[in-house]
Amino acid sequence: xxxxxxxxxxxxxxxxxxxxxxxxxxxxxxxxxxxxxxxxxxxxxxxxxxxxxxxxxxxxxxxxxxxxxxxxxxxxxxxxxxxxxxxxxxxxxxxxxxxxxxxxxxxxxxxxxxxxxxxxxxxxxxxxxxxxxxxxxxxxxxxxxxxxxxxxxxxxxxxxxxxxxxxxxxxxxxxxxxxxxxxxxxxxxxxxxxxxxxxxxxxxxxxxxxxxxxxxxxxxxxxxxxxxxxxxxxxxxxxxxxxxxxxxxxxxxxxxxxxxxxxxxxxxxxxxxxxxxxxxxxxxxxxxxxxxxxxxxxxxxxxxxxxxxxxxxxxxxxxxxxxxxxxxxxxxxxxxxxxxxxxxxxxxxxxxxxxxxxxxxxxxxxxxxxxxxxxxxxxxxxxxxxxxxxxxxxxxxxxxxxxxxxxxxxxxxxxxxxxxxxxxxxxxxxxxxxxxxxxxxxxxxxxxxxxxxxxxxxxxxxxxxxxxx
Amino acid sequence: xxxxxxxxxxxxxxxxxxxxxxxxxxxxxxxxxxxxxxxxxxxxxxxxxxxxxxxxxxxxxxxxxxxxxxxxxxxxxxxxxxxxxxxxxxxxxxxxxxxxxxxxxxxxxxxxxxxxxxxxxxxxxxxxxxxxxxxxxxxxxxxxxxxxxxxxxxxxxxxxxxxxxxxxxxxxxxx
Numbered sequence: 153x154x155x156x157x158x159x160x161x162x163x164x165x166x167x168x169x170x171x172x173x174x175x176x177x178x179x180x181x182x183x184x185x186x187x188x189x190x191x192x193x194x195x196x197x198x199x200x201x202x203x204x205x206x207x208x209x210x211x212x213x214x215x216x217x218x219x220x221x222x223x224x225x226x227x228x229x230x231x232x233x234x235x236x237x238x239x240x241x242x243x244x245x246x247x248x249x250x251x252x253x254x255x256x257x258x259x260x261x262x263x264x265x266x267x268x269x270x271x272x273x274x275x276x277x278x279x280x281x282x283x284x285x286x287x288x289x290x291x292x293x294x295x296x297x298x299x300x301x302x303x304x305x306x307x308x309x310x311x312x313x314x315x316x317x318x319x320x321x322x323x324x325x326x327x328x329x330x331x332x333x334x335x336x337x338x339x340x341x342x343x344x345x346x347x348x349x350x351x352x353x354x355x356x357x358x359x360x361x362x363x364x365x366x367x368x369x370x371x372x373x374x375x376x377x378x379x380x381x382x383x384x385x386x387x388x389x390x391x392x393x394x395x396x397x398x399x400x401x402x403x404x405x406x407x408x409x410x411x412x413x414x415x416x417x418x419x420x421x422x423x424x425x426x427x428x429x430x431x432x433x434x435x436x437x438x439x440x441x442x443x444x445x446x447x448x449x450x451x452x453x454x455x456x457x458x459x460x461x462x463x464x465x466x467x468x469x470x471x472x473x474x475x476x477x478x479x480x481x482x483x484x485x486x487x488x489x490x491x492x493x494x495x496x497x498x499x500x501x502x503x504x505x506x507x508x509x510x511x512x513x514x515x516x517x518x519x520x521x522x523x524x525x526x527x528x529x530x531x532x533x534x535x536x537x538x539x540x541x542x543x544x545x546x547x548x549x550x551x552x553x554x555x556x557x558x559x560x561x562x563x564x565x566x567x568x569x570x571x572x573x574x575x576x577x578x579x580x581x582x583x584x585x586x587x588x589x590x591x592x593x594x595x596x597x598x599x600x601x602x603x604x605x606x607x608x609x610x611x612x613x614x615x616x617x618x619x620x621x
Numbered sequence: 622x623x624x625x626x627x628x629x630x631x632x633x634x635x636x637x638x639x640x641x642x643x644x645x646x647x648x649x650x651x652x653x654x655x656x657x658x659x660x661x662x663x664x665x666x667x668x669x670x671x672x673x674x675x676x677x678x679x680x681x682x683x684x685x686x687x688x689x690x691x692x693x694x695x696x697x698x699x700x701x702x703x704x705x706x707x708x709x710x711x712x713x714x715x716x717x718x719x720x721x722x723x724x725x726x727x728x729x730x731x732x733x734x735x736x737x738x739x740x741x742x743x744x745x746x747x748x749x750x751x752x753x754x755x756x757x758x759x760x761x762x763x764x765x766x767x768x769x770x771x772x773x774x775x776x777x778x779x780x781x782x783x784x785x786x787x788x789x790x791x792x793x794x795x796x
Contacts, residue, residue: 364665364668376675387721391718
């Protein structure tokens, strides 16, 4: 046994505190043990949230869509806002796992599992809202193109149908991506587990053994999936933005909508990754895995996307003024100073101005500061969608058609409950799947090499040239 | 190879495993399976891997998805010709989005099928030749040899000082 080698005692650049490969398994699989009281309390809270959502949805099913505040002129309200919010959240996962994978970003390995899990659960949450919004949910299968008795097909010229295709494809591909990346780690969990868990992991890891054949094809398949998922990430929120931009509503009908939405989606997604990963890191003692380097990189991503988003906000106001269109000008004036002025200012402050602090390195290196900023961004990005959807609809062309919308208790219940639904899945994830990608992390750790013993004059403390990690 | 031997060596060091594989291949002993905790390219290179056929699955799946998406949107539009929004019945630019999404969806699904077929997953046979430490941090080299080459294989594997060496005779062709 030659475990105490000089090579084994060095960590990598991003993870200086990780000493050996075996240690990664121990640290990452530790959270999969028996959950504590705090976890059960959080789970209970989430179940309460799901209950609230189901109760509210039940009221809507029994009494009809009239229990919401949705009426002319504002036909899209909190449901669509929350739908876009959750779809947006879902963007950082595949961005971090696919785009940064193709770009070989050295900091994605330890963060991407949390981000991908978040993506899958966020799409699962988002997917509920169109079903809730359409009202008679028992007819929701009409959205699927199938040869029905009258051979009616969906209108493929409609952005709403594009959206169905984009979101379902995104969900499928993200789930596949998430699962494939997890298989080797599930095998690691299997090898460490006992009893029922061992059986469970044996089944869901598909009998993975880590042979050369398995790895060879998995790593190639992963590259192709990443290559397919990368344009998909950009397409999904573009398609969501066209739900609006294709309509001629002032405030929606703008060519910048696709990049503006994609930047906003990445912005909100990375912010929620920060929020959640700070909690996971704290709860499971993963400080050696999620270092300040990771948070610095994510903060920079937030900063860049925040600037793009702020630029988009300002250019919208500018274009409204510069176009000379009276209706457009009035709509944007109403956005800033009309009935929903508070929503607009929450959006501007949370998304445009608070993230300016991220320019400072001290802020980027303070976990507490980042956590606080990420919460503001999450709030701000919900309000951004509210502003885009509701304020645009409430102030269209004809003054006699203007009107205010007020979300009802049912709508708010479903919106709040959706966080419980999301949290429920995320909490299950933290106890069932390894929260950090074990195998991929080992790729960037220094490889264990035979100790150099040839020349006694060379001190054994500096074998740095042996490493290819 | 029904009446041969299977030898499994596990190594703590990457270069030991790579060296053992290279020597085995040099000795024309080619029925090697390597075990790794993560995808290690030097091991793949030592085993002489070429391109993975999964890429063909990705390409063909993607193309089929795109073609299917275009065919489906066009056919359904012709099937019930209804002008909406003053657009032509065949509004190809609008269909491109469906075509794209279907390309990604079917490309991804077919990549997964290709992966499962090529890597022989899911593996339902019980694991005979395995060591739980392979997911931890050790590298494994498993070789199937006929009786005649057993000594030679043992010598090569032992030359790199394995942490452990297991040997079993293959009666039923397991492994």
